[in-house]
Structures are given as structure tokens and as C-alpha cells.
Amino acid sequence: LKELPLLQVTAEMLMVSSEKVAHVQLNNPIEHALLILVKSGYSAVPVLDMQYKFQGIVGKNTILNEILGLERFELEKLSSVTVEDVMTSDIPCLRKSDPFLTCLKALMDHTFVCVVNANGYFDGIVTRRAVLKQLNKYIHV
């Protein structure tokens, strides 16, 4: 990666590939999603369908907001509400071939961005950390 000029680095070179990305399914109860988020430590993870197509993202804040009632946390909602009911779906995605600058722009307002192929199958995620590490290498050369 270091030899390539920064602007020729692609999303594929930066991404965490799909098998290393924690994710949840559309029809999971939000209790399952919250346990995955707490055990992995991640703030948010991708939501995939049964065919491994990208559908959206779900985070701790969305789930906690859903169960926070007027007086207390209503834990009974954890088993009755599904990921599909609360997830965020109009999320910009990248292609493996997208250049560095496209990744940088996408990460301005998102902590990670999903990479999908032409048919919508999930390839992986590009994270802010990966972009910062690449920039740090580049500035030092």
C-alpha cells in the first residue's frame, strides 16, 4: 500500500472483509442485536438479509432509544421489536474499486461505510481508522 500513491488506493485495499465483520440479520429481535453490539464492543454493525445482501445498519443508540420509555428502560420491547423495525437503511455504500478520495468523503459523516458489489452482496466495510492509518503513512513518506 505504501508504494502506491495515496489517490490510487482503493476501497478494496482498505476494507475489513465481510467474514471479519460482525453483523445481524433483518429478522433478529433487537435483544439479539444489543447482545452482539455489547459483546463485540462495536457502536453499530451492518444488517444483512438471508442472501447476504446489505440492508442497512443498526447501532446501540437506535436500540436504546427504542426501549427508553418516559420513566424507565422498557426491557420487554427487546424481544418484541426486530432489527428491521429500527434499522437505518438509506446509507451510502462504496464499491471495491472506489478510489481513496471517494472513501474519505463517505467517512466525513459516517464512522464506517459498507462496500457492496453490483448485485448488492456485502463485501466488507471501510473504517475511519483504516483511512487515518493510510493518511499517516502517506504524510510521513
Added chain:
Amino acid sequence: LKELPLLQVTAEMLMVSSEKVAHVQLNNPIEHALLILVKSGYSAVPVLDMQYKFQGIVGKNTILNEILGLERFELEKLSSVTVEDVMTSDIPCLRKSDPFLTCLKALMDHTFVCVVNANGYFDGIVTRRAVLKQLNKYIHV
């Protein structure tokens, strides 16, 4: 900021100043901290003492891990455990005068870094987003 060469940009120029940063106090019950985190939407916020000195950071994951028992979320812990009991305290900090590269390195493994003065008083935070926005401006020049 755009006219200055990137490497002369300082933490002070990038930071969100203290009055705009959501924070909690050492002696707050973790229930109060969780409500601040859910209402603000932030994953983690700084912890200050009564004199406005920086003491550490506390996040949603730390609080959720604390209340997650073997079978269920033990909500009674929310009022009996304090922020001081669970916060992370050995966190690297910056000074207002620190240059861009020092900020970039500190943000490799942290989503934000606190800025404190020589006496430990809290000045603000530098976020990954601020660094990414500055880098994007610089690459386009």
C-alpha cells in the same frame, strides 16, 4: 485554516471547545450517564470533576457491560454504580498547541481525544471528523 500548511494546524484550531462538549461528573450514577449518552447520541463523553478537571471517559459499552448479568440486564445497578467506578482513566490527552501530526497519531486508536491545559483543566476535544475534514481540504488544494 485552509491557508496554513496542514502541518502547522494545531489542536486548538481543530477542537470542539469545552462549552460545546457533553460531559458527566465523577460522582454521577451510571443511570445519569446512560441517559446523557442516549439523549446526545454520543458513544462516549469525557468525565470531569467538580473543578472542571479531566478525569477520564465513559461510554455506552462500558455501562451496558456493567449492567449485563448472566441472564438479563440488571437495571438496579444503574442507580447503585457511579461513573467513577466504571470509567476509563489512563487516556492520552493533547495540549492546545500540539501540531496536526500529534492529533492524527492520537486519533488512530481513539474516536476523540481530550485537550487539557498544564493544570489539567478541560479545554475541549479533537474528533476524528475534524481531522478528516481538514485532510479533505488539504488534499484538494
